[in-house]
Amino acid sequence: MPILTLTLFLPLVGALVLLFLPKEDAERIRKVTFGFSLATFLASLGILSRFEFGRPGIQLVEQAAWIPAVGIQYKVGVDGLSLVLAILTTLLTALSVLYSFRENHRVKEYNLLFLLLATGMLGVFFALDFFLFYVFWELTLVPMYFLIGIWGGPRREYAAIKFFLYTLVGSLAMLLGILLLYFHLPPGQRTFDVLEIIRQRPLAGTGLLAQLAFWGFFLSFAIKVPMWPFHTWLPDAHVEAPTAGSVILAAILLKLGTYGFVRFSLPLFPEVFQQHAPLVATLAVIGVIYGALVAMAQTDLKKLVAYSSVNHMGYVMLAVAAAAWAHGRPQLQQAAATALNGATMEMLAHGIITGALFLVVGVIYDDRTHTRGVDDFGGLWAVLPKYGAVSITAMFASLGLPGLMGFVAEFLIFVGSFSIFPVFTALAALGIVITAAFFLWTIQRIFLGPTNPRWAELPDLDRREMWTLVPLVVLMIIFGVYPKPLLDVINLASLDVVAMLR
């Protein structure tokens, strides 16, 4: 059975099923959606049972002719990198759908968009044909536009169109890059097959054209990550999006950008990327420090979490830039692999931790207090012990406390990057200090101190909320204490990428 194709299109099938359910029957719509998202999650775990651990390269390839006249095929496959990100996607989709059971506005459309989004995101991670990849890449934009625009906060319309316009600029620039690659393959062998194009590297040595194509891809991924200074859509989108939308945006959609850098930019343009690695590292470090400082200045908890994403994604990009710098320098290969392991680990850690943080904000804001000002609370832990424990664990994980997942990721990034970019890495370490400061300060203001009497009667987490949050907290702890099985899978993919950089 083609397990990847099954996983990929299960959500789409679910969306088609929803089309034919009456929109008044909200309860059934929610259950069907959750059923499909859970089935997708289980299917993605099913991939693990077929996956050959310890084998490098892309596995489980499924392909079929699609538009053979112009060299376009349906081709999907996974390696350690895409597999773990795909499982993260299905997990967070299922949890987001579960969290959204309380959404009562236009339930049918809401759930339908989530399922569409899931297929789009999985497609990006699975696709091994540039045309297919582009289709899925764009497919993620439309549902998110509507999710922000219809169910978002007060400035939803502005945030939604800004998100759409920014990312479309990037996508189209990448499309031109893809076409440049395609037309520089020898006539007769032209294909959009990713692996074939990476093998041939048609633009190697073309100078200006390679530069243009590199920057086309760069723009697309950098906007998605987002790197400073392309990040300005992020605070708007993350803050205005409904809680589950923010979760998906932060946990998965940002990873599409970093995934793109590792999967495409590094192997396709090693020379050009190396040439610009110091610039990319500079932008990454600015993102780290700027994100942390701006997060510290926020009084809106959701904005604070949003800016902390700019900070965390900066670490990932620092590691990617370090790996790019190692091209053609055998003595740096080991460090580059470590940095990439850290980068992938951070993608997962940030997905789990920030996903949890947005849920934490949503739990308190959506149907308890309708406020999320950091200064509006105080002593909340005494009132809400379960909620307090979950939130504080997630914040500790985000600031990089040893024993939690975020620490493992950041440790690897810093170890790997330091032997390649010592100065940048040292500067980025400042970000860790600031992050620790603002999260501790936030914990202090919200959960400790005298209890704000306004919130003395709040109910603690209910059973459904526990089901959405506890799995994420458990994962933070498990992979924080024992990351080895995860790292083994990731490491092989990183070694592959490093080998292509040789």
Next chain:
Amino acid sequence: MNWADLRWLAPEMVVAAAGVLLLLVDLFLPREGKRWGGWLALAALAAAAAAAGVLLRDLGALGTQGVRIFADTYTVDVFSLYFKFVALAATGLVVLVGLDYFPARTPHVGEAFTLLLFAGLGLMLMASASDLILLLLSIEFVSLSSYLLAGFLKGDPKSNEAGVKYFLYGAATTGVMAYGFSVLYGLAGSTSLYDVGARLARSDAAAYLAVGMALAGFGFKVSMVPFHQWTPDVYEGAPTPVTAFFSVGPKAAGFAALARTLAVAVPPETVNWPMVLAVLSAVTMTVGNLLALLQRNLKRMLAYSSIAHAGYLLIGLAAWRSPWAQQGLLYYLLAYLFTNLGAFFVAMVAADATGSDEIPDHAGLSHRLPWVAAAMVVFMLSLTGIPPTAGFFGKFYLFAAAVDVGLLWLAALAVANSVVSLYYYVGVLRALYLMPAPSTAPASTPAGLRTGLVVTLVGTLAAGVYPQPVVVFVETARRMLGV
């Protein structure tokens, strides 16, 4: 003249006969039975499409790309048959939605369908004409039918204005084109495109002048800047099904005739038309997009959008030496046919439900017309060029063509324009979905319009998700006779 050659005219003859017959039949139809004329027209169009299908098979059986008949004045090749299918589909879909539209607004229902049939006939003639005189006549034939259709709602001052404006503009540009053709004749000594192509040897001012003046007439038909000014007023004022027809039918046939004229009769060594059209493409898409940003009226917005799309389509001519450009042009016109007709059909439903063509007045329509609004999402995304729609694959084709021939600046400009266009296309979706609804009473859609919407929606999605059959067709169709 060889009488046996008449068989190659079968689709045209069916439509012409049906048009004349309809004029007579309409006299005897009772007032409430006028829509039967529309059914007759649809049957004729289907028969013509079947005849075109037979011709396509015959060409395949003969093992030839096409035949020239009537002393080389008329060419039936796969290229022209492709455009005949497009013309028949456009006319058929517009007649279909007209079944409910015209009887509700005018007593002269039969004449409307007759004129649509004649306009469709003209489009088919344009696609095949390979002689300057026949080309001019067929363009005029389309134009005359169009002037009458634009001003068809005699009680509506805007419709009258549309008819007159269209006529004045059309008459002037046709005159300029005729003059250009006469210069071309003077240079080559023949009106046959094939002879002109063989004899036009020198690159001189007269050749540039002739091609430039000819471009005025084609540019008018396809809404190319600077011959676009009529578009918004005519689109806004003409009856909406007629506007829908103008936006796809004459545009497709205009591009077919322009492509044939340039590719067959004007070697790029004599007149560097790819370069000229690259510049015009850049100007057209940019002007269309920037002006579309300012529009609040849906029909005017779609008018400027159709100017912008003429700009994208011109990439297909500017990058002509790439096979991707030739295929892309053909594919794009089919994609645009489904998408834009669909968008205008939604505009008709929305106008019925709200009594207005203003986009802000369509606020919250997704509550009242969920399926129609969902269809509009697909059409607007297709016009923007977002997968998996036909519009995306069309743009992909044309952008690829520009990259293929090294027109990177044009590709980059087209990309920038696509981003700009997202803003106003999504503006429509914003009204439908994001803005609060003043009323939530369900609205209805007449059966003909509903069928038209289903066909265009399925066409837009199917050609986008699985373009392979169309790609195979355009791969054959791009090789026109005599190139």
